[in-house]
Amino acid sequence: MSSLRDPKNRHDVFFRKARDAGYVARSVYKLEEIDRKLSLFRPGQRVLDLGCRPGSWMQYARQKVGASGVVVGIDRLPMPAPVAGTRVIIADLLQTPDAALLVDLTAFDVVLSDMAPDTTGIRATDQARSANLFEEALGRAERLLAPTGGFLGKIFQGPDVQVLRKRMQARFSDVRLIKPAGSRSESTEVYLAGKGFHP
Ligand SMILES: C[S@@+](CC[C@H](N)C(=O)[O-])C[C@H]1O[C@@H](n2cnc3c(N)ncnc32)[C@H](O)[C@@H]1O
Numbered sequence: 001m002s003s004l005r006d007p008k009n010r011h012d013v014f015f016r017k018a019r020d021a022g023y024v025a026r027s028v029y030k031l032e033e034i035d036r037k038l039s040l041f042r043p044g045q046r047v048l049d050l051g052c053r054p055g056s057w058m059q060y061a062r063q064k065v066g067a068s069g070v071v072v073g074i075d076r077l078p079m080p081a082p083v084a085g086t087r088v089i090i091a092d093l094l095q096t097p098d099a100a101l102l103v104d105l106t107a108f109d110v111v112l113s114d115m116a117p118d119t120t121g122i123r124a125t126d127q128a129r130s131a132n133l134f135e136e137a138l139g140r141a142e143r144l145l146a147p148t149g150g151f152l153g154k155i156f157q158g159p160d161v162q163v164l165r166k167r168m169q170a171r172f173s174d175v176r177l178i179k180p181a182g183s184r185s186e187s188t189e190v191y192l193a194g195k196g197f198h199p
Pocket of ligand 1: 028093
């Protein structure tokens with residue numbers, strides 16, 4: 001977790017940049033970098049953020065989609081503070097039906113997942129847990145995205161990455177594997193991004 005409340009983040013350049021810009025976590029710079037490369041957002045879009053706490057991705061998405069857009073987040077832990085102009089569901093995604101995410105919407109234009117598992121320190125176990133969360137997020141994207149929509153999901157590096165990348169290539173016209181600069185060098189996390197969803 002890269003919350004600004006976590007003491008280990010306090011001397012990090014991304015931490016200070018995030019704090020000065022009013023973002024609640026340094027993770028925003030991973031999303032910003034990926035968005036600069038891929039142009040994930042447009043005004044008016046409906047965005048679903050899976051694993052949204054403490055909310056820096058929602059802050060960023062909110063700015064990008066503007067007042068005519070909608071940002072819905074879900075996290076199993078309560079938010080430290082509300083993110084203005086967003087809807088948040090506090091629940092485990094694995095126990096949450098699609099209808100509860102949609103509420104009054106018919107689909108989303110962008111699905112994001114920065115979900116991370118509780119880690120054990122055992123690499124294979126942590127990778128498998130991360131891959132399960134990624135697969136859950138991708139499944140939601142496959143069911144809830146509107147045509148041409150985009151998906152971005154975090155996964156720990158391991159054998160599942162290529163399998164899931166192939167699955168994405170069957171449903172998205174442009175799929176990329178990205179390790180953003182804002183991602184800590186000791187972390188095995190990478191992001192798979194897909195644009196141009198075809199149901
Ligand atoms: C790295 S943090 C997300 C940071 C966020 N992108 C931001 O910028 O503020 C990952 C989050 O995923 C959440 N998470 C993990 N598994 C989840 C699940 N099954 N359902 C809902 N949230 C989950 C954790 O509670 C945690 O808050």
